[in-house]
Amino acid sequence: MPVGYTIFEKEEFMERVTRCKQKMAEKGLDVLYVSDPANMHYLTGYDAWSFYVPQCVVIALNEDEPIWIGRGIDAPSVPMTTYLKPENTYSYLDNYVHADDCHPMDFIADILRLRGFDDKVIGVEMDSFYFTASSYHLMCEHLPDAKIKSAGILVNWLRSIKSDKEIQLMREAAEIIDIVMGNALEMIEPGLRQHDLVAKIQYDQIYGTREIGGDYPAIIPLIPTGKNTSAPHLHWTHEPFRHNEVAVMELAACRHRYHCPMARTVFLGTPTNDLSDLARVAEEGIEAALDVIKAGVVCEDIETAFRETLARYGYVKSSRMGYSTGLNYPPDWGEHTISIRPGDKTILQPNMTLHVMPGLWSDSMGVEISQTIRVTEDGYEALGTIPRKLVVKD
Amino acid sequence: MPVGYTIFEKEEFMERVTRCKQKMAEKGLDVLYVSDPANMHYLTGYDAWSFYVPQCVVIALNEDEPIWIGRGIDAPSVPMTTYLKPENTYSYLDNYVHADDCHPMDFIADILRLRGFDDKVIGVEMDSFYFTASSYHLMCEHLPDAKIKSAGILVNWLRSIKSDKEIQLMREAAEIIDIVMGNALEMIEPGLRQHDLVAKIQYDQIYGTREIGGDYPAIIPLIPTGKNTSAPHLHWTHEPFRHNEVAVMELAACRHRYHCPMARTVFLGTPTNDLSDLARVAEEGIEAALDVIKAGVVCEDIETAFRETLARYGYVKSSRMGYSTGLNYPPDWGEHTISIRPGDKTILQPNMTLHVMPGLWSDSMGVEISQTIRVTEDGYEALGTIPRKLVVKD
Numbered sequence: 001m002p003v004g005y006t007i008f009e010k011e012e013f014m015e016r017v018t019r020c021k022q023k024m025a026e027k028g029l030d031v032l033y034v035s036d037p038a039n040m041h042y043l044t045g046y047d048a049w050s051f052y053v054p055q056c057v058v059i060a061l062n063e064d065e066p067i068w069i070g071r072g073i074d075a076p077s078v079p080m081t082t083y084l085k086p087e088n089t090y091s092y093l094d095n096y097v098h099a100d101d102c103h104p105m106d107f108i109a110d111i112l113r114l115r116g117f118d119d120k121v122i123g124v125e126m127d128s129f130y131f132t133a134s135s136y137h138l139m140c141e142h143l144p145d146a147k148i149k150s151a152g153i154l155v156n157w158l159r160s161i162k163s164d165k166e167i168q169l170m171r172e173a174a175e176i177i178d179i180v181m182g183n184a185l186e187m188i189e190p191g192l193r194q195h196d197l198v199a200k201i202q203y204d205q206i207y208g209t210r211e212i213g214g215d216y217p218a219i220i221p222l223i224p225t226g227k228n229t230s231a232p233h234l235h236w237t238h239e240p241f242r243h244n245e246v247a248v249m250e251l252a253a254c255r256h257r258y259h260c261p262m263a264r265t266v267f268l269g270t271p272t273n274d275l276s277d278l279a280r281v282a283e284e285g286i287e288a289a290l291d292v293i294k295a296g297v298v299c300e301d302i303e304t305a306f307r308e309t310l311a312r313y314g315y316v317k318s319s320r321m322g323y324s325t326g327l328n329y330p331p332d333w334g335e336h337t338i339s340i341r342p343g344d345k346t347i348l349q350p351n352m353t354l355h356v357m358p359g360l361w362s363d364s365m366g367v368e369i370s371q372t373i374r375v376t377e378d379g380y381e382a383l384g385t386i387p388r389k390l391v392v393k394d
Numbered sequence: 395m396p397v398g399y400t401i402f403e404k405e406e407f408m409e410r411v412t413r414c415k416q417k418m419a420e421k422g423l424d425v426l427y428v429s430d431p432a433n434m435h436y437l438t439g440y441d442a443w444s445f446y447v448p449q450c451v452v453i454a455l456n457e458d459e460p461i462w463i464g465r466g467i468d469a470p471s472v473p474m475t476t477y478l479k480p481e482n483t484y485s486y487l488d489n490y491v492h493a494d495d496c497h498p499m500d501f502i503a504d505i506l507r508l509r510g511f512d513d514k515v516i517g518v519e520m521d522s523f524y525f526t527a528s529s530y531h532l533m534c535e536h537l538p539d540a541k542i543k544s545a546g547i548l549v550n551w552l553r554s555i556k557s558d559k560e561i562q563l564m565r566e567a568a569e570i571i572d573i574v575m576g577n578a579l580e581m582i583e584p585g586l587r588q589h590d591l592v593a594k595i596q597y598d599q600i601y602g603t604r605e606i607g608g609d610y611p612a613i614i615p616l617i618p619t620g621k622n623t624s625a626p627h628l629h630w631t632h633e634p635f636r637h638n639e640v641a642v643m644e645l646a647a648c649r650h651r652y653h654c655p656m657a658r659t660v661f662l663g664t665p666t667n668d669l670s671d672l673a674r675v676a677e678e679g680i681e682a683a684l685d686v687i688k689a690g691v692v693c694e695d696i697e698t699a700f701r702e703t704l705a706r707y708g709y710v711k712s713s714r715m716g717y718s719t720g721l722n723y724p725p726d727w728g729e730h731t732i733s734i735r736p737g738d739k740t741i742l743q744p745n746m747t748l749h750v751m752p753g754l755w756s757d758s759m760g761v762e763i764s765q766t767i768r769v770t771e772d773g774y775e776a777l778g779t780i781p782r783k784l785v786v787k788d
Contacts, residue, residue, distance in 0.1 A: 136527030213589035
């Protein structure tokens with residue numbers, strides 16, 4: 001029977017915990033303090049909008065099952081979304097929340113001591129968004145006999161190869177993103193206010209299909225428009241779309257926290273030569289990049305193929321052109337493991353999932369045409385089927 | 395002329411910077427490293443979904459204007475959303491992003507040295523979500539001659555009293571939340587799938603009114619239902635609402651990152667006596683709490699009035715019952731300053747804005763009826779006008 005809100009059975013979670021412990025042992029860690037909500041979810045199923053207060057899942061080599069520590073009012077979410085035992089759930093009182101005179105880590109460190117971890121080697125996720133400087137500093141202060149060291153992104157790496165059930169969720173997200181992007185491309189036109197389009201996008205993201213409902217993506221719809229396309233992470237405005245402007249839409253759909261992102265670019269009028277040229281390069285470039293993908297290929301070779309295509313047209317791109325994606329929470333649907341760029345020596349393996357996302361930005365405009373894919377033995381499976389072309393609406 | 399995406403003029407931003415410098419001087423800080431995106435926005439207008447990589451605004455006592463440091467592809471967002479000078483904008487290359495062998499703080503620390511801050515007292519936001527343990531650790535390592543210390547939540551406190559223009563945005567958000575909640579209360583019924591309701595809510599949040607468009611709230615719609623109402627931060631499911639179940643909706647609307655949250659509870663059938671009792675206590679309790687509010691009152695007195703009402707009915711509540719709200723980014727629309735709970739000695743002042751949010755949870759159900767308010771000289775202004783009552787739909 002699936003655990004909580006997920007489609008996964010306890011066996012799959014425990015298999016993940018086992019792999020996690022193997023990596024911990026290799027790194028010389030006795031204990032792993034997991035504060036990234038996607039990693040907490042991956043190991044236990046825990047799933048709630050509670051990451052704005054300190055919380056964690058603790059994996060210890062000498063414990064069979066994970067431990068959850070968090071805020072009292074979130075403790076009821078644990079039995080509803082995880083397989084964890086009641087004796088492995090600890091929660092702090094509300095007076096620790098956003099207080100001057102105490103911090104949740106005061107409580108958490110006490111629990112770590114109670115469970116006998118205070119003289120162990122404890123790995124922490126130093127760049128997890130929700131493991132703040134304060135949490136780290138106080139953990140070091142409260143547990144002077146522990147050796148607290150960076151675990152790198154150990155659990156993120158475990159997530160990089162998906163199980164068949166995870167792929168199933170990403171395929172469902174792909175079904176939804178096709179609807180979302182298809183409707184958005186149909187609806188966008190000069191005079192439409194930007195936020196009216198976003199309203200429809202968010203509706204479609206959550207409504208999903210007749211059969212399957214959507215969940216919230218980890219990033220809001222990004223729809224830089226006109227001159228703003230050179231700034232890919234700007235928010236939408238309340239201005240109308242204008243004739244003879246380019247609009248980029250970088251969107252995703254999400255099923256049970258598993259994402260399928262997609263970016264497309266639309267021109268509302270007759271494209272300038274500059275834009276047509278940039279779009280043709282983007283179109284050819286992504287095809288060249290995708291053609292390289294299959295199990296056994298070194299990740300950076302994807303970028304080489306893209307860069308060589310660009311070079312033939314005299315273009316240069318310096319930012320990375322994609323990353324691993326799948327399970328995540330705000331503020332990012334990337335997994336922070338694989339980056340498609342020079343120097344990334346990751347060997348592609350079946351069921352790795354990447355957002356191949358070669359945004360091309362000039363000073364005054366940008367074109368983004370992307371594809372989320374699953375690596376297969378002899379190529380890739382496209383997740384999302386909207387044609388990889390500049391859309392022109394005249 | 396308003397700066398960038400905001401409605402504020404440069405003078406208002408500079409006045410905020412001046413107040414910030416006064417507080418820095420009081421705390422003995424030469425330099426303030428601001429990494430909370432709401433605080434970055436408050437001081438400069440900077441506004442983009444770029445907080446998933448290290449970025450900051452730096453305020454120095456000996457510099458007239460703030461400095462922005464962030465990722466290269468986000469640098470074009472700076473002139474579009476802020477008044478900052480080009481010579482006060484620094485950005486790092488993309489190879490620093492999610493890399494094994496280097497970290498954005500390596501670059502940022504170099505800039506801090508370049509600007510002569512490496513032997514200064516630098517205040518940092520130790521509990522800002524996006525100032526990770528790694529950023530802190532590396533800053534200390536790279537700047538051994540600086541004195542790096544906690545600035546507390548200095549800028550958050552500056553935000554606690556709103557200007558008239560900020561209040562205007564919150565009133566606009568209130569107009570939108572009335573539409574959002576009104577439609578949601580009308581639409582919810584047994585058989586409706588939870589995510590279909592959320593789709594409509596998200597549509598309304600962004601569509602706004604005929605005149606004003608919405609922006610994304612910092613928290614997704616929280617609609618715990620049935621037994622899940624005892625776990626207030628659970629995500630929606632894809633199950634239908636059921637007859638004779640209670641559903642809580644904690645939602646917000648947002649204008650230019652300024653929020654108006656609202657929680658209401660609906661019962662789909664004939665309430666049990668237990669629920670009716672809990673609802674009556676919640677209804678009376680929030681009125682008692684609101685009646686206390688006016689400038690000059692000590693914040694904890696709001697909670698006392700609420701608690702005394704509860705006590706008359708034999709109820710006890712241990713979690714806090716509200717907090718300051720306004721400008722924010724995911725994952726929280728609270729400002730982390732004022733908490734309505736015993737021990738909070740904040741003296742209420744005109745234009746403080748609070749989400750008075752006395753959720754009552756039993757083991758098996760919960761009732762939330764809330765009110766966002768602006769403190770006035772002799773009482774409060776309600777932001778959002780949906781009646782503060784349990785809604786029964788039979």
